[in-house]
Amino acid sequence: MPDCEYINKCPFYNKEPGDTPRADEVLKHLYCHKDNSKCAIYIIVTALDFTKVPKEILPNQGEIARMIVEELKMLE
Numbered sequence: 667m668p669d670c671e672y673i674n675k676c677p678f679y680n681k682e683p684g685d686t687p688r689a690d691e692v693l694k695h696l697y698c699h700k701d702n703s704k705c706a707i708y709i710i711v712t713a714l715d716f717t718k719v720p721k722e723i724l725p726n727q728g729e730i731a732r733m734i735v736e737e738l739k740m741l742e
């Protein structure tokens with residue numbers, strides 16, 4: 667699959683390396699460069715927008731992302 671279309675704007679993809687740079691690289695490989703459809707950030711951005719993405723959420727937290735989208739949509 668092609669790279670995720672949000673790579674240039676994504677806070678996770680563009681953050682400074684933290685305590686787990688190796689883990690971040692694995693997540694980027696699996697989600698950003700392979701399959702973004704299950705990425706937590708992608709799920710929130712496509713359903714809502716970047717302003718609703720929690721600062722600490724990781725691509726592999728898709729279940730949390732779906733809960734955030736459901737709850738925020740109920741508030742609309």
Ligand code: SF4
Pocket residue numbers: 670671672673676677678679694697698699701702705706707708711725
């Ligand atoms: S796959 Fe997820 S983490 Fe990667 S660039 Fe897209 S939205 Fe960001």
